[in-house]
Amino acid sequence: MKHSLIQLNDLPDEILMIILKKLDNDEVFYSLIGVNKRLNTLVHDTIFTSHLTLMKYFSDDSINPLSDTILDRFYSQILPAIRHQIQWLDVESSSMERILLSTNYANLYRLGLYNLEIERAKHLFTNSTILTDLFKNKILSLIIHISKSKKQTSTKDANTIIFTDIFTIFTNLQELKFDSNSINPRRLSFDIPPPICISSTLLELHINVTHFYDCIYLLDGRFNQLRVLHVNTFWIRRSSRRTINNTENLPNLKCFSLQSDTDVDDELIFPLLHRMLNLEKLHLCLKISGRNSFIHGNNLKIDIMNHMSQLNQFTFNIRSTIRLHNQISFLSNEDIQHTFNDFQNNQIISCVDYFSEMERGQCHIYTYPYQLKEYHQITNNFPGGIFKYVREISLFDERPFQHEFFFQISQSFPFMKKLTLINQKPQNDKRYRKVDDDNQHLSIIEYPNLSHLNLDEAHxxxxxxxxIDTKTCLPNTVYLSVDYQVLKRVTQHFTRNTTRINCTKLCSLGLVGICQIPKYVKEYFPYTRIL
Structure with missing residues (x-):
């Protein structure tokens, strides 16, 4: 350590700052604060002190607390020393109360609370006086991340109660992100009679709701200063039980993002959008079914853009499906692309597929660069591109996928973690199957970040x-889910040498269609946890 410090001291401040910025700020403080006067001055820079994250993020998106040794030093030495400089604090549930009570955060205005179990969150926001006493008028921005508890005892209304109580505790709140980036987000439902929830200070809200009518409820005037709304809703369907006013204009709203993971009724969406007279930014991520024709550029212009004179940024990811009922003519991808000729500010990608066996047509349109973490139902017509944000994909087609297709997928999704494949059609090019080693003409495909591979419904x-190791090189971190009988055939009753290397690499294996694992299977997967 002494030798390392001598090397650090030999570097100019500019280079040292570049190095330190690459580290987590908890590591910077724990390792360098108090070491010497020069390093102490550098780590007290506002770059490190203004936003403090006292927890650890992992590659699987999980969040863990810091070690007790590190936290003890933060409680006793570091936090009291830099308390006036801290403006934004992210803390994990298990260490939250002690961190918040360890000193007086005079200039704290943004707070992130992570890994809160629902019961603990409910107690914190309904009974505890810690947040009220310390931060009632200070906090302008709040992030809530609720973890999935194994001992779930709360009612479905607990999330809504917590959401409502937040505005009682933080009376000057301007920004709220309520479990918006969780893997399994908590969805709020404002059933009749709805809870009393009003704020005249809230400017930005990120939230997940159960039904589209919950979104309309939030825009009924209770947040009359709202400028930015990001909402993820499960259902966008008509309901005879829900009637909420969807006619009053929303002149203050400048940015709106709407996402749904299930098929939606687009005729419900347009009246809401028409209320947003001064909207400047719009993002839609939707699956639309039940129409007689695909959604394309002309629909977006007539139904949306012509009603928004201030709109200057419009991004979307829309997948529409139609039933094939004796159609004589079919729109081609070129036809769809032509409808976007007047879109000047975005590169629009379209992909059209017709599935004769399912009697279904599909049109996927989206703005590029693609910003989402998921890209589903990729077919042989996939247009390519680089998707650096995507972590999960699914492949589906009624035509076979060839080796070259998988190579394209690996190049287009370099940070992909999860892949699901649904295709029962055999590949055409089977030259590699004549002799296992006769496969040198094909490039070996790599998926360096893959951790979950679902082949349950694959040929x-x-x-x-x-x-087969001459076709694909798997990393050592993959969980494979596959039908037992199919795996048995492919591995030639768990004796095949060309599949042995990749099988040995699997960290875990989920076998569908078998109750008891034979000994010879365990021997073929010596380092694999078999489920």
């Missing part, structure tokens, strides 16, 4: 595609 050829 034998795709199991081979991923397990």
């Amino acid at each position: 034998d050829d795709y199991i081979e595609q991923f397990l």
Whole structure:
């Protein structure tokens, strides 16, 4: 350590700052504060002190607390020393109360509370006086992340109660992100009679709701200063039980994002959008079914853009499906692309597929660069591109996927973690199957970040595609889910040498269609946890 400090002291301040910025700020403080006068001055820079994150993020999106040794030093030495400089604090549930009570945060205005179990969150926001006494008028921005508890005893209304109580505790709140980035987000439902929830200070809200009518409820005037709304809703369907006013204009709203994970009724959405007279930014992520024709550029212009004179940024990811009922003519991808000729500010990608066996047509349109974490139902017509934000994909087609297709997928999604494949059509090019080693003409495909591979509904050829080592090189972190009988055939009763290397690499294996794991299976997967 002494030798390392001598090397650090030999570097100019500019280089040292570049190095320190690469580290987590808890590591910077714990390792360097108090070491010497020069390093102490550098780590007290506002770059490190204004936003303090006292928890650890992992590659699987989980959040863990810091070690007790590190936290003890923060409680006793570091936090009291820099308390006036801290403006934004992110803390994990288990250490939250002690961190918040360890000193007086005079200039704290933004607070992130992570890994809160629902019961603990309910107690904190309904009974505890800690937040009220310390931060009632200070906090302008609040982030709530609720974890999934194994001992779930709360009613479905607990989330809504917590959401309502937040505005009682933080009376000057301007920004709220309520469990908006969680893997399994908490959805709020404002059933009749709705809770009393009003704020004249809130400017920005990120939230997940159960039904589209919950979104309309939030825009009924109770947050009359709202400028930015990001909402993820599960259902956008008509309901005979819910009638909420959807006619009053929303002149203050400048930015709106709407996402739904299930098929939606687009005729419900347009009246809401027409209320946003001064909207400047709009993002839509929707699956639309039940129409007689695809959603394309002309629909977006007539139903949305012509009603928003201030709109200057419009991004979308819309997948529309239609039933094929004796159609004579079909829109091609070129036809769809032509409808976007007047869109000047975005690069629009379209992909049209017709599935004769399912009697269904699909049109996927989206703005590029693609910003979402998921890209589903990729077919052989996939247009390509680089998708650096995508972590999860699914592949589906009624036509076979060839080796070259998988190579394109690996190049387009370099940070992909989860892949699901649904295809029962055998591959056409099976030259590699004549002799296992006769496969040198094909490039070996790598998926360096893959951790979850679902092949439950895949033809034998795709199991081979991923397990034969001359076709694919799997990392050592993969969980594979596959049908037992298919795996048995592909591995030639768990004796095949060309699948042995990738099988040995699997960290865990989920076998569908078998109750008891034979000994010879365990021997073929010596380092794998078999489920």
